[in-house]
Amino acid sequence: MRASLVRHAIALAAAAVAATALAHGDGSPGKLGSVHFQVGCNAAAQREIDLAMAYYHSFAMEQVKAPLERALQADSGCGMAHWVRALASLDNPFGWPGNVSAKTLAEGAELMAQARRTGLQSERERDYVDALDVFFRDADKLNHATRAKALEAALRAVATRHADDTEATILHSLVLSATFDPADKQYRNQLQAASQLEPVFKRQPDHPGVAHYLIHSYDYPPLAAKGLSAAQRYSKIAPAAAHAQHMPSHIFTRVGAWQDSVEANTASARADSATGWNTLHAYDYLVYAHLQMGQDQAARKVDASAKALAGTPDHPAAAYAYAAIPARLVLERGDWAAAAKLPLSPAAGSYPWAKYPHAEASNAYARALGAAATKDAEAVAAELARLQALRDRAGELKLGYWVEQIGIQMDVVRGLAAAKRGDSDGLAALRRAAEREDASEKNAVTPGPLLPAREVLAGMLLEAGQAGDALREFEAVLGKEPNRLRAMAGAALAAERGGEAAKARGYNDRIARQTAQADTGIQGLQLARLSVTR
Known part of the structure; x- marks a missing residue:
């Protein structure tokens, strides 16, 4: 030794x-x-x-x-x-x-x-x-x-x-x-x-x-x-x-080391004196990490800093962060009404979104999910049409990877809308979307999907009273995205409703530890559950 x-x-x-x-x-x-x-x-x-x-x-x-x-x-x-x-x-x-x-x-x-x-x-x-x-x-x-x-x-x-x-x-x-x-x-x-x-x-x-x-x-x-x-x-x-x-x-x-991620990205933004895009890229990861620890106020402050960044950097990573950060704030908490009305910032006309259709798709996806969850069929159709146009534009720009990702987003929206309507094929459509997403990999520009397709599926299974199936799907999400707060809360609820009390306690304990420094004014466990059941 x-x-x-x-x-x-x-x-x-x-x-x-x-x-x-x-x-x-x-x-x-x-x-x-x-x-x-x-x-x-x-x-x-x-x-x-x-x-x-x-x-x-x-x-x-x-x-x-x-x-x-x-x-x-x-x-x-x-x-x-x-x-x-x-x-x-x-x-x-x-x-x-x-x-x-x-x-x-x-x-x-x-x-x-x-x-x-x-x-x-x-x-x-x-x-x-x-x-x-x-x-x-x-x-x-x-x-x-x-x-x-x-x-x-x-x-x-x-x-x-x-x-x-x-x-x-x-x-x-x-x-x-x-x-x-x-x-x-x-x-x-x-x-x-x-x-x-x-x-x-x-x-x-x-x-x-x-x-x-x-x-x-x-x-x-x-x-x-x-x-x-x-x-x-x-x-x-x-x-x-x-x-x-x-x-x-x-x-x-x-690996779900959220505090380490916060510290790394805070240091990155502080060190970025030459470009704005590195700061925005760090901000997206920073917001994601804060949200996993129930630190919503901290995440909103980062969002405000992103919006206030001088020069609105014209860069793929910057564009993605501009669209993704506000979407994460509402989707991670299941705030469907806010998602359905989410504005695109910077506004079209003040930013070259036409160069970055895959980034703008984050906004369209969030709005479409919000519309589907609130059963607004007209808004769902409008956002699906927008996603299709953005997918076509990505194809014109030869962004093959993003063509596939936008296609997956469209499948998730269609499946969620169908499941919310009570259509028998809704859950099957969501399962197909989840398998399609699992067959691909996330791009380095993002810390993770805005809302994993399999997590959407798990949430609808839970809503349909299929607790055992929901638990399996939430745990599958956690296998790919360790310590993801919303998935842990869903797993805890599914275990509780399925009569697996020990497993439910285990997840609840993990959530309590992970949200010990939550800054939202309510207990982290309550916040996590609200994110799934809202």
Whole structure:
């Protein structure tokens, strides 16, 4: 035991020595982790390339630009500066293809040519440029999926050819994990990426990208516990990066560690000095966590802060948060009347919602659920028509994943409306919607579904007096979304009505502990029950 502790202390000391103190683009001190992306440029340019890549590995894409400009000032023949700019222009790969415009693709192709003209100093640099170029090449002829797969294969070849270059392995793992198949419940891409990153993490414990991409690779219900080590380290590796403060909450959300999520996202919003979208993304996760602990007043304050954010950032994650946060406030509490009248904020006309139909769908889904629950057939029809239009728009934008998600939302609404009318097919329709949702995966932009389809099914089974079936469905939700307050309350009620007193007490005890710091003015247990029975 003593030898193990000594080895652990030595490892921690070595990690501390290895950590690299970097600086923000404005010159103020900050820490982004230890990154060295070797290029054949002079020493001053090399330092700037390392800084740019440190920003990239925490998805601080706007902050990548300044060090690259300084790199070219220091060494006008540093062609890899153009390569890094092109890489960063593609934004977060987990947001592909929606966050990559035709303009970006055209500019990226020119940056590849510029990198070659400016000068590449080695076969390795030429390999990197050739690999990234496949994503831009023939973008007008080849679809995104084909080009993304080609990029993944090209980066794999770079990593294989230059086995001593861990940066190639890290970047390949990122793209491999990001191009996963949402229907693959074996998580092949994600687990392969993690298997490549784990050994690097042991050798380079202060590399921000390794910890970051491990979290993304493990951001799935059956895998989440594997990501706790990376989650607990990432914020300490890169304390100057807002995204590094937020990303651990992806794992905390998956395991139901709500207070940890609150702390992570509060720190993320505080650290976000360069963009507004990181703050809004953190706010969505923060609201979700507060609501799971019965902290509704705190959640409403976050909503107010989101609405007051200057500049209304134009970004996919920002758009999603703007629409999702108000929807969560009403749906998590089963406030159907408020849901049915939920306004879209920022209002249409003051925000480019046409670019983000999947985000606006959050508002339409909440309104449709409210209308279905209150048996307003006319409003249900209107919101279903709106969802269909948004789904069509997502198709035009080639957002295939979101086309499917909006389709699931429409199925849930139709099933709920039918069940509320007493139609015999209502429950069966909800079950089909739940199975369809379970067959997909949540996107990284969201902490979870606005209202899980299976939870809607469970609620209607409870309402229909089928307590045993309702309990099974609520527990299935909890298997995927641990410590979800509404599902725990539903399980407690179903167990109580089904005569399973011990199980009901167990859930009630868990709810009482989870809502010990509820700030709503009523007991957390009462609030949780109201969320299901309202």
